[in-house]
Amino acid sequence: MKTKFLMTAALLAGLAAFDSPSLAHHGNAAFNLTTPVVLKGAVVTEFIWINPHPLIKADYKDEKGNVQQWIMEMGSTVSAQLIGWNRTTVAPGDVVTLYVWQAKTGAFAGRFNKVEFADGTTMRDTQTGGDDGGRADRGVRQ
């Protein structure tokens, strides 16, 4: 029974990380995909370039001055590579604006949407990164 439970959980975890169209289907269970949370002035603390998904960690200071420690996942690592990402696209210390579909649990965690850098350039996520329904090809930072 425990094995089955473990297996189910693992499957759910994997399914939640599917790219579109499965991501849209399964991701709804975990993330609020209606309006992204905007973390203006967030400071990147770590960019973890791993499979199955790169993870961005960042500190964001809210209006009361409290520091929120966020973590967000991107699409698959290889898909991200295909639209121009690599392990140094963002780096610790970068002051950026992050858009993230927050987890419904309310945790400071979610699915990355896009990042605006200090120089005005933008990098988007795969599949969920666009403003026009998910296309992420536009605005690729070269």
Add this chain to the structure above:
Amino acid sequence: MSTRSIVFSIAVLACLTTVTGSAQRTGPEGFLREGIRRMPNPPGPAPARDLSGVWVGPIDNKPDPAPPMTPAGEALFKERKPYGDASRNADLGASNDPFITCDPLGFPRNLLAHAVSSRGRFVFGSAPNRLLVSYEQQRVWREIWTDGRALPKAVDVRGAPESRYYGHSVGRWENDRTLVIETTGVDERPWLDEAGRPRSSSARIQERYTRLDEHNLQLTVTIDDPKFYTKPWTWMRANFYWVMGQEFAETICIPSEGIEYRDSLARPSGIQIP
């Protein structure tokens, strides 16, 4: 299933995508599809007898429906429990897809490249008397003998070679633009597709690569497997596109990264993992 296998599951499944959906999309200016850059120059003519280079696909895969199975095929198919969109049941946890535990995808399922949004890259290269095909997903490779040798008539019997996950393959140029690869002797454990259809070690799988021009490579895959299917059919009919820059990535399931993903993101996000 062990905890280690669970971790494998997380990593693998998180890599997986479904085949449907992306195939019909068109990309914005400069892109053929998301992530597939359109070559800036119009394609030149196809070079003669040369597929070398990095290709990405499948694009616009239009296979024929699988034919009815034989009783033996049906029996095996009923044991398979796929996941995701391919799932025939609601109990996703019951899936027994061998790739869940990182078992080899095997040939030809690896051609679906489903871990990379239904596209992946492969590279044609060469070595004496053979062509080599390497796939970025799981970083596996096949060798295609071109020295005129015959395929094994059987595998896994005394005096015959062993079956292989990626089979035994021979190739020949049908003309200056079309390479035909015949494969048999596949290990029967991998699934044929995401739905869990079987393929037997005696199946004959033919790939026809036709280089339409400099940038487009058409692939048709037909399967003749009398042990499990009532007639042959076209399993893949798709295009592969020339990769700008010719870069070749890797997609590998890594247990430790699966753990990190599970612990740092999945659990806080409310994804139920014990």
